[in-house]
Amino acid sequence: MNRTTAAPTAGVPVGPGLSMFDPIFIGIDEFGQPVYITLAYRNLLAGGEPGGGKSGLLNTIAAHAALSVDSRLVLLDGKLVELGQWEDIADAFIGPDITAALAVLRRLQQVMNNRYAWLRAHGRRKLTAADRLSVITVLVDEIAFFSATVGSKQEQEEFVALLRDLVARGRAAGIPVVAATQRPSFDIIPTSLRDLFGYRAAFRCTTPNSSNIVLGHGWAEQGYSATDIPPTNQGAAYLIAEGGTPRRIKAAYLSDAQIAGIADYAAWVRRPGGLTTPTGTPADWGMAA
Ligand SMILES: Nc1ncnc2c1ncn2[C@@H]1O[C@H](COP(=O)(O)OP(=O)(O)OP(=O)(O)O)[C@@H](O)[C@H]1O
Numbered sequence: 001m002n003r004t005t006a007a008p009t010a011g012v013p014v015g016p017g018l019s020m021f022d023p024i025f026i027g028i029d030e031f032g033q034p035v036y037i038t039l040a041y042r043n044l045l046a047g048g049e050p051g052g053g054k055s056g057l058l059n060t061i062a063a064h065a066a067l068s069v070d071s072r073l074v075l076l077d078g079k080l081v082e083l084g085q086w087e088d089i090a091d092a093f094i095g096p097d098i099t100a101a102l103a104v105l106r107r108l109q110q111v112m113n114n115r116y117a118w119l120r121a122h123g124r125r126k127l128t129a130a131d132r133l134s135v136i137t138v139l140v141d142e143i144a145f146f147s148a149t150v151g152s153k154q155e156q157e158e159f160v161a162l163l164r165d166l167v168a169r170g171r172a173a174g175i176p177v178v179a180a181t182q183r184p185s186f187d188i189i190p191t192s193l194r195d196l197f198g199y200r201a202a203f204r205c206t207t208p209n210s211s212n213i214v215l216g217h218g219w220a221e222q223g224y225s226a227t228d229i230p231p232t233n234q235g236a237a238y239l240i241a242e243g244g245t246p247r248r249i250k251a252a253y254l255s256d257a258q259i260a261g262i263a264d265y266a267a268w269v270r271r272p273g274g275l276t277t278p279t280g281t282p283a284d285w286g287m288a289a
Pocket of ligand 1: 049050055235253
């Protein structure tokens with residue numbers, strides 16, 4: 001094959017021109033075909049047992065967001081180390097601190113309300129790339145840490161209420177949520193919350209029930225159960241998109257060194273006076289429009 005020939009498929013361009021409105025490459029399917037998701041108007045839930053590869057997927061998405069100059073990152077990472085390499089380019093990086101987590105979620109809720117007020121004033125329903133407002137990508141590594149482990153019961157309940165509101169209303173306002181849990185159980189992911197995630201990825205699960213809690217009721221009985229995934233096949237998952245059928249995927253994986261390189265590059269691209277988005281400079285957090 002002529003080495004100068006362009007790839008036959010229209011891939012996502014690599015580099016500072018990425019946008020959160022572009023498809024995000026997250027891995028390959030069982031036929032070796034690339035798998036993309038579009039997060040601008042959808043949320044993603046990743047569930048499965050420890051070590052299945054959830055954080056790997058979150059980091060791949062964080063890398064796309066980091067390279068998208070129309071995106072800002074808000075990271076909640078109870079373990080500090082799963083998303084910690086993106087800290088310097090994130091608007092907020094919250095470790096195991098429920099007070100800080102609640103403060104940033106309240107602020108995001110306010111930004112979301114401001115954006116809805118702006119949309120309403122303009123007779124619109126959702127933001128588009130042309131609005132020049134940044135997509136605020138919110139990544140939560142381990143929902144259960146904030147909703148069931150740290151803090152008082154009241155704080156945990158407030159966390160769940162704020163997260164639910166963000167997942168329910170954030171996507172049209174350019175605030176998608178990507179969340180992971182190693183505890184796919186009804187108390188952590190009730191059906192009403194699960195169904196608000198347009199994309200769901202079930203990494204290896206120990207029971208068909210926990211696989212169903214991520215993918216949706218009945219999929220395990222129809223042959224789509226993340227219990228089939230061997231523990232040695234980290235990064236393998238069933239991915240379902242709203243209204244579709246689960247698809248077996250192998251998530252892309254970035255090593256720590258690769259993440260460090262991308263984070264450095266993203267910081268350089270985002271330096272004051274650096275590159276702007278194709279549509280302009282990302283607007284500030286506090287802005288409604
Ligand atoms: N897509 C992948 N391809 C190859 N190896 C992977 C992939 N994803 C994860 N791994 C391997 O599995 C290990 C655990 O992955 P990861 O930390 O993402 O799991 P996790 O589900 O987030 O676990 P936890 O719930 O404990 O945070 C990684 O350190 C890596 O070695």
